[in-house]
Amino acid sequence: MNYNIRPMEGINRLIGVYHADGGVIGELKYISGKIFGNSHCALCDVTSGKNKKTWNECQKNLGITIDMVHLNERNEGLVKFTKGITPCIVGQTSANYVLIVSNKELENCNGNTSELEKILTKKLPLIWQIFICSMIYMRTQLNIIHLLLMS
Numbered sequence: 001m002n003y004n005i006r007p008m009e010g011i012n013r014l015i016g017v018y019h020a021d022g023g024v025i026g027e028l029k030y031i032s033g034k035i036f037g038n039s040h041c042a043l044c045d046v047t048s049g050k051n052k053k054t055w056n057e058c059q060k061n062l063g064i065t066i067d068m069v070h071l072n073e074r075n076e077g078l079v080k081f082t083k084g085i086t087p088c089i090v091g092q093t094s095a096n097y098v099l100i101v102s103n104k105e106l107e108n109c110n111g112n113t114s115e116l117e118k119i120l121t122k123k124l125p126l127i128w129q130i131f132i133c134s135m136i137y138m139r140t141q142l143n144i145i146h147l148l149l150m151s
Contacts, residue, residue, distance in 0.1 A: 011091035014066040014100065015078065018043050019087040022070030042106035043068075043087035046116045054113040062120055089120075 019041040020030040033039020047055040047068065059065055066089060074082065081097040082088060089101035101119055109115035 011093055011098065013092040014064060014089060015092060015097075016043055016047065016066045016068045016089045017074065017078065017082050017086045018068065018070045019103075020044060020070055021072040023072070026070060026072060041087050042103065042109065042111075043089070045111035046106065046109050046113045051111065051113045058113050058117045058120075062117065062124060064120075064124070 020026055020039070030039055030041070030044070045051070069078070071086065078090070078092075078097060081090065085099070085103055087106055088099060088103055089106075090097045091100050100123060101116070105119055106116070109119070
């Protein structure tokens with residue numbers, strides 16, 4: 001499966017995007033929507049409520065922090081990238097965003113945090129390899145610039 005992750009783009013941040021608005025009004029809308037069956041967020045199911053403690057342990061086990069944002073908390077670029085695909089987990093690069101965990105993958109977790117941990121465990125080595133490659137690339141570029149400036 002292609003996640004549009006390309007070496008040298010350098011993922012520098014992981015962001016989970018809920019399919020719900022934040023704040024008191026957003027929470028109330030989500031809860032009422034969940035009660036009446038017209039609102040659902042698979043990412044909320046694995047990271048919030050009864051799973052919040054397990055989710056924090058998952059991040060600790062993986063050695064990462066995923067910044068979580070609600071629909072009304074996204075910046076313009078993230079709004080454009082995630083339009084129609086929330087909830088999801090994306091990687092932010094210096095140039096754009098890349099999809100890391102899709103809505104379908106989150107749905108397949110069925111509210112089970114350990115299932116999301118398995119998905120991330122499979123994908124993180126690739127993400128970190130790309131990050132390390134991008135850091136080496138940037139370091140090389142800085143060395144070349146330094147040499148040019150010194151000569």
